[in-house]
Amino acid sequence: MRIVLVGPPGAGKGTQAVRLAEKLSVPHISTGDLFRANISQQTELGKLAKSYMDAGNLVPDEVTIAMAKDRMEQPDAVGGFLLDGFPRNVSQAEALDQLLQTEGITLDAVLDLEVxxxxxxxxxxxxxxxRNDSSHVFHVTYSPPKQEGVCDVCGGELYQRDDDSEETVRKRLEVYHTQTEPIIDYYKSQGLVRTISALGPVDEVTERALDALKREKAENK
Structure with missing residues (x-):
């Protein structure tokens, strides 16, 4: 299957993308991973992206699209893929449609994680x-440490990252509503959107997504 995963920050896209890609036996194609891979491997696209990032500028859509195209043409993606973080706006969605059209393939579904x-x-x-190990993550409500402000694993100090502050989160949501959310309407016009609740345990959300995809597959047989 060829799937696009969308949803606001905090919807659990990264977690669900990895789980769904494994269940569906397709590669998980994340724009974050694409950027890191191209930059670390010093590909031409990676060097180009880095030049924009180093200057404090946004990487142009055409560079992101070229990276995604290159990844989708790899042998493991021939039978399908799950796109996470791309397309990020309507112009990228239109470019993706054109790209797939030239290959004679189409998207099967757009999963919208609603929260x-x-x-x-x-x-x-x-x-x-x-502070000692960023892989040790807690949550004041859902997975609080035994002692407030102290890591259960190593005793290090727990802190809130600047980009996790409420003010920053609300700004990120504004960007999502302005730039990314319009792609949901774009894909709804093509009958591709399957909206599922991203509330509840991770396993339940995964099952809801898989059920939505099964229904999509059955309806289009």
Missing amino acids: PEAEVVKRIAGRRIC
Whole structure:
């Protein structure tokens, strides 16, 4: 299957993308991973992207699209893929359609992970990270440490990252509503969107997504 995963920050896209890609036996193509891979391998696209990033500028759509095209043409993506973080706006969605059209293939579904804005703020603003090891992550509500402000694993100090502050989260949501959310309407016009609730345990959200994809497959047989 060829799937695009969308949803606001804090919806759990990264977690669900990895789980769904594994269940569906397709590669998980994340724009973040694409940028890191191209930059670390010093590809021409990576060097180009880095030049924009080093100057403090946004990487142009055409560079992002070229990276995604290159990745989707790899042998493991021939039978399908799950796109996470791309397309990020309508112009990228249109470019993706054109790209797929030239290959004679189409998207099967766009999974929209829905979560109330108040929950997004609660999820992200409640995160606390260990200063000694950033892989030690806690949450003031959902997975609090035994002792407030202290990492259960190593005893390090827990802190809130600047980009996890409520003010920053709300700004990120504004960007999502302005730039990315319009692609949902774009894909709805093509009958591709399957909206699922991203609330509840991770396993339940995964099952909802898989059920939505099964229904999509059955309806289009």
